Amino acid sequence: MHDLIGCPASVGRVKLEKKLEAWRAAGLLTEAQAAAIRAHEQAHQGHAGRWVASGLGAVGGLAIVIGIISIISANWSEIPAALKIGALLATMIGALVLALRFAAQGRTLVRDLLLLGHDGLVLAMIGLVAQTFHLHGAPWRGLALAAVFAVVAAAQSEGALLSHVAIGYVLGSFWMFLDHADLLRRYFASEQGFIVLPGSVGLVLLLAGGRLRGHAGAAAALPKWGAALVSVAVFAAAWRWSEPHSGRAALPTLFALLAALTALYLVELALSRRRARIVAGALVAAFVLGGAIVSRSLGEGTLRVTGFVLFCAMCGALAMAAAEAGSRRLTNLFTLLIAARILVLYLELVRNLMTTGFGLILTGLVFCAVAYGWWRLRAVVAPAPEPR
């Protein structure tokens, strides 16, 4: 378990050994096959000397690039405008030509990185033209133009990287447009604004992601952005559940849109026939929509307890849906959120560290008991695998 220079084996090799042993014990691998895998991994392992050389080379290259940028910046005014614009345009075209070459060779990652650079250069070119001719206008237009280029670049890529950039540009230009039209101030003046606006946009992205199955990159990127925006709405709703607010909907049209999009998404979940996701979706909808219309007629205590129960039920359902989807990280995240919410509840209600401490110990014991019972129950219910 030692490499050539006698240092302890890497974490990766330890994990590989554990897996090989487990597979061998389960009868999936013979000793000869395990030895062949070890030999193969050892032969393809990077040498320490090469790592140091490539690290130093990367630092050197980065220093050179930053130095060139610094020199150009220091003499920016002295450089003729035609040269600046010509050089930037040549760089943009050069990036695309190289992307074409690497695409022809099948090196899609390099192609995508070049197109990523091109996405940034488009923004730089828009800024440079505005600076050269002293133009001013609504900033959302520049970002929208860059978004068009980014969407075209993302359309030809199988990966999600360029799709993320395109979605970021589109959402950014939409945000700037709302700001320019003075709508952001109106939306966020209402307490519901933090729920209905991100919630609606998030649901649109989630629904769109479900429909763009023909483009793997967009299908991977859109749900992530959608989930992030819906999370913003969830946390805004959690705040509304914690204190009494006015029950009237200050943004009726947007709220109706949010409700309609929620219904559409729940129908889509129902059609997927995955029970855990359907339950999780319904609880998220109840939490967010309830948070948007929560009424002052609910007493403060009732409001807090209802919000707490809904939040924990929602996170529990999300944890189960994540476990069903095979994501351990998300499962841990949602269960951690439950723990955090319990702590917050104790601090809100009790406002006393001693009582909070005893309460948390009791709650922790209950959770451990539930977890143990769940584990034993699944061992009893799930059939044992048939021996080979």
Next chain:
Amino acid sequence: MSPSARRALLLALVAADLLVFGGWIGVEQFARKGAQLRLPVEGYDPRDLLSGHYVRFRLVAVREAEALLPPGGPRPARFCLEDRGGLLHVSRHLGDGEDCKLVLTSTAPAASRGVDFGVDRFYVDERKAASVASVAAGPQTYVVGAIAAGRLAIVDLVVNGRSLARGP
């Protein structure tokens, strides 16, 4: 997507770069080819840090136009300019069908009561921006630009007789 379709998209991006930016630059260059005119400026924030090294200013013509703008008048609002001592000032608001030798068109939205001629900033080297901060507006402080189709395309900003477009 087939490799040929991907290749076509990348070639389309190359064409778009050349047409969009080449065309945009060409339009801006052409707009500045006309006679160089001078419009006085007043009161400005020397450096808007959020916009980088931009000198912000306000054309005197904006104040003059807002004073002449009739409520509920036709949009976009058009104004006639006249020369007074080498600098252009707004002389009257133009109604439908009216015209004059030099016209500036406001780009402010129809619902707005203000006037916007689309010119309120000038990019300047950081070394010059510090000296601009100490200068007050006056008869030797004006923008230089060309007017085409009612739009002012700025070429230079002269502060106290000193051009900011030329080198330090």
